Amino acid sequence: MPEGRRDGFVPRVLAYHASRDLVPLYSVYALLFADHGVSSAQISLLFIIWSLTSFVCEVPSGAWADTFDRRRLLVLSAAIYAVGFGSWTVWQSFAGFAFGFVCWGFSSALMSGTFESLVYDELVERRVEGRYAELIGWAQSTALVANLTATAAAAYLFHVGGYALVGWTSVVIAVGQGALAATLPVSARARRVRDRDEGADGADGTDGPDGAEGGALAGTERAASTYVAMLRAGLSESRHHPDVRRVLLLAATMVGLTAYDEYFPLVARDHGVATSTVPLLIAITVVGQVVGTALVGRTARFGGPVVGGVLGAGAVLVSVGALASPYLGFVAIAVGYGMLNNAMLVGETRLQDAITGPARATVTSVLGLIEELVALAVYGAFSLGSQVLDFPTLVALLGVPTVLVAVAVVRWLPDRAQRGLEDSSVGVPES
Numbered sequence: 529m530p531e532g533r534r535d536g537f538v539p540r541v542l543a544y545h546a547s548r549d550l551v552p553l554y555s556v557y558a559l560l561f562a563d564h565g566v567s568s569a570q571i572s573l574l575f576i577i578w579s580l581t582s583f584v585c586e587v588p589s590g591a592w593a594d595t596f597d598r599r600r601l602l603v604l605s606a607a608i609y610a611v612g613f614g615s616w617t618v619w620q621s622f623a624g625f626a627f628g629f630v631c632w633g634f635s636s637a638l639m640s641g642t643f644e645s646l647v648y649d650e651l652v653e654r655r656v657e658g659r660y661a662e663l664i665g666w667a668q669s670t671a672l673v674a675n676l677t678a679t680a681a682a683a684y685l686f687h688v689g690g691y692a693l694v695g696w697t698s699v700v701i702a703v704g705q706g707a708l709a710a711t712l713p714v715s716a717r718a719r720r721v722r723d724r725d726e727g728a729d730g731a732d733g734t735d736g737p738d739g740a741e742g743g744a745l746a747g748t749e750r751a752a753s754t755y756v757a758m759l760r761a762g763l764s765e766s767r768h769h770p771d772v773r774r775v776l777l778l779a780a781t782m783v784g785l786t787a788y789d790e791y792f793p794l795v796a797r798d799h800g801v802a803t804s805t806v807p808l809l810i811a812i813t814v815v816g817q818v819v820g821t822a823l824v825g826r827t828a829r830f831g832g833p834v835v836g837g838v839l840g841a842g843a844v845l846v847s848v849g850a851l852a853s854p855y856l857g858f859v860a861i862a863v864g865y866g867m868l869n870n871a872m873l874v875g876e877t878r879l880q881d882a883i884t885g886p887a888r889a890t891v892t893s894v895l896g897l898i899e900e901l902v903a904l905a906v907y908g909a910f911s912l913g914s915q916v917l918d919f920p921t922l923v924a925l926l927g928v929p930t931v932l933v934a935v936a937v938v939r940w941l942p943d944r945a946q947r948g949l950e951d952s953s954v955g956v957p958e959s
Contacts, residue, residue: 540711541647545667547705549675552682553613553698555807558793560691564620572911575790577626581633583900590893591759593642599712605638606706610699617695641892648880650713661877665824676814683807762890771882771942778937779875780895784902785930786868794919799854813862820866824873832941835874840934842867847927850920
């Protein structure tokens with residue numbers, strides 16, 4: 529539809545999503561923890577706290593996104609994000625770092641499912657939902673370019689002002705993300721819910737038959753009832769719809785097993801790389817992700833055998849790269865990690881095609897919940913394994929279960945639904 533270009537929907541989506549990763553702290557926070565006396569086992573415990581927070585909040589926040597203005601939730605998510613980074617900058621102890629991860633986990637849960645559902649519903653409204661894979665792929669790519677920029681900037685910021693300058697810059701960027709979130713559209717679905725609720729308060733402009741107090745009570749009961757209904761609908765579709773259930777398990781495992789990217793800086797350090805050089809090696813891996821996610825529009829059309837092959841090959845490259853010399857090894861990690869990101873995005877977009885019920889954000893949040901379960905298992909394994917093995921070896925070993933998942937993808941990933949592909953006028957770049 530022509531208005532897709534005129535109203536700037538795509539640039540707003542890309543700018544908002546990119547700002548989430550324009551955070552210099554990303555490439556050095558594991559080093560920040562280590563340099564402030566946090567042990568390797570405690571670092572894994574921090575990651576567990578992070579995942580547990582997301583785990584607890586994931587599905588409830590998804591149902592909230594199906595009954596509330598998704599744009600406002602994204603603004604709230606960004607505000608909490610900023611608080612978390614601020615805590616790391618002023619409260620540099622295990623407790624302060626843990627609090628920051630609680631904020632980050634809650635913020636991520638609010639965004640997870642909410643953003644994807646807002647974008648998909650908007651494309652449905654424009655009758656081009658088949659372009660979701662291209663748009664979400666480009667959104668991921670722009671976010672990774674932003675991450676690459678932030679990673680490169682982290683080296684300079686650290687040199688000039690240490691962790692403090694890196695931290696406060698990250699806080700400012702998180703606040704900016706909230707401002708960008710406020711520019712996103714309110715979907716027709718959200719407007720209908722709002723209009724329905726306002727109409728139920730009384731067409732004569734009063735608050736209902738019992739006055740303001742009664743109207744407020746009725747509104748609260750109605751909101752609670754709608755929330756519970758959406759929660760049940762999303763959980764039911766996740767359990768009982770065959771394609772949804774299958775893709776949930778495959779996509780969540782693919783994403784959860786890539787949680788080892790949090791350890792890439794520590795892999796570099798174990799190979800003897802200086803702290804000021806680590807962000808540059810991480811930047812190489814981000815380049816790989818940019819290429820991998822930018823190609824999602826092409827690979828989304830392929831079936832399970834191709835997607836599984838990409839996933840398996842990527843896992844092998846990351847494992848080999850983690851054990852190799854740091855510079856050549858990180859090139860292999862970059863290529864492999866780009867392939868892994870491509871495959872997991874295909875899985876996530878395949879889920880959006882499979883969802884047919886009204887609780888899209890709730891189902892998407894179930895995906896996030898299972899992802900966190902897998903990530904928790906990874907962090908727990910690294911926490912225990914770090915007592916006897918170094919980080920390069922642990923990262924390499926994680927390639928084994930990832931290859932097994934690739935075999936399952938070959939067999940069970942459903943084909944892509946061919947809907948809404950005829951109109952590309954929303955402005956998504958052609959792949």
